[in-house]
Amino acid sequence: MGILAKFRKITNGLRKTQEKLGHELRRIFTRSPRLTGETLEDLEAALLAADFGVPMTMRIVEAVRKAYETQGKRGLDVFQIAKREVRAALGDAPRELIAAPSGLTVVSIVGVNGAGKTTTAAKLAYRLAQEGKSALLAACDTFRAAAIEQLQLWGERLQVPVVAGNYNADPAAVAHDAVAAAQARGIDCLLIDTAGRLHTKRNLMQELQKVHRVVGRKLPGAPHETLLVLDAATGGNALVQAREFHKATSLTGLVITKLDGTSRGGIAVAVQSELGVPIKFIGVGEQPDDLQPFDPEAYAEALFGSPQAEEAGASAR
Numbered sequence: 001m002g003i004l005a006k007f008r009k010i011t012n013g014l015r016k017t018q019e020k021l022g023h024e025l026r027r028i029f030t031r032s033p034r035l036t037g038e039t040l041e042d043l044e045a046a047l048l049a050a051d052f053g054v055p056m057t058m059r060i061v062e063a064v065r066k067a068y069e070t071q072g073k074r075g076l077d078v079f080q081i082a083k084r085e086v087r088a089a090l091g092d093a094p095r096e097l098i099a100a101p102s103g104l105t106v107v108s109i110v111g112v113n114g115a116g117k118t119t120t121a122a123k124l125a126y127r128l129a130q131e132g133k134s135a136l137l138a139a140c141d142t143f144r145a146a147a148i149e150q151l152q153l154w155g156e157r158l159q160v161p162v163v164a165g166n167y168n169a170d171p172a173a174v175a176h177d178a179v180a181a182a183q184a185r186g187i188d189c190l191l192i193d194t195a196g197r198l199h200t201k202r203n204l205m206q207e208l209q210k211v212h213r214v215v216g217r218k219l220p221g222a223p224h225e226t227l228l229v230l231d232a233a234t235g236g237n238a239l240v241q242a243r244e245f246h247k248a249t250s251l252t253g254l255v256i257t258k259l260d261g262t263s264r265g266g267i268a269v270a271v272q273s274e275l276g277v278p279i280k281f282i283g284v285g286e287q288p289d290d291l292q293p294f295d296p297e298a299y300a301e302a303l304f305g306s307p308q309a310e311e312a313g314a315s316a317r
């Protein structure tokens with residue numbers, strides 16, 4: 001199976017970004033036989049509109065300008081250049097979930113309300129089950145009764161056990177009990193769904209730190225992974241959130257959700273570049289198998305789709 005067929009879900013998930021960017025780039029680069037300052041400014045605007053952020057945008061614009069200087073407009077393939085730069089910027093950091101050296105692995109899932117934490121926790125449980133590993137979900141968003149119910153529903157649907165406290169219970173106490181339950185049951189991975197906090201609320205960040213402290217006291221080394229879930233559609237705001245969360249907790253990975261609903265898919269590159277924390281998964285839909293491992297190659301390909309990518313997408317639709 002070719003890389004494009006294998007990553008069809010990613011290609012489809014990024015279709016909105018790819019279509020808008022592709023359309024813009026073709027419009028910009030086909031209208032004049034020469035590459036002018038105006039062309040580069042338009043390229044810059046198109047990349048910024050897709051939320052690549054200033055550093056990544058300038059990197060691509062520079063690479064295009066240099067290529068034009070050395071080879072002229074003939075054969076200048078802006079898509080290839082952009083793809084190469086994005087691929088290089090994303091690097092080769094390990095993107096597997098961090099596992100405890102032995103015994104229970106604890107993954108804490110953090111982010112603001114509505115980012116997709118609960119859904120991501122459930123999708124990860126599904127993924128682990130597919131790999132033959134056992135998972136336990138902990139509903140530590142005790143501030144919202146609906147959040148506890150939502151996770152319990154997912155648990156029933158996926159047949160994954162859920163540990164939940166009562167509404168308004170201390171999230172750290174629930175997390176503590178969940179670690180104990182996971183250890184007693186010999187579970188491979190505990191997924192903690194934390195409360196959706198406003199990144200500006202200091203006490204909520206402290207609450208999150210307390211959850212991590214308590215978990216670490218119960219099981220040294222835990223949480224082994226702290227994943228920040230970001231909604232791609234929030235654009236530049238996702239960057240602000242990411243900075244605040246990184247300051248309060250040591251993030252080990254990022255999950256970018258709802259890429260299927262936005263044409264601002266560049267945000268993934270911007271956030272990873274700025275934080276230096278690897279993207280581990282992307283969400284491209286609401287179904288359990290819509291959480292995909294992040295693959296820089298497939299991602300760059302999907303953003304600046306080639307004709308083959310269009311074919312792969314077309315046959316998947």
Ligand code: GDP
Binds near residue numbers: 112116257258259285
């Ligand atoms: P939380 O408040 O952070 O726990 O967010 P939820 O997990 O409740 O998600 C909020 C909404 O976003 C729900 O309606 C989810 O179905 C939806 N959602 C989450 N991830 C994705 C995704 O990757 N794509 C799409 N289209 N919707 C998503």
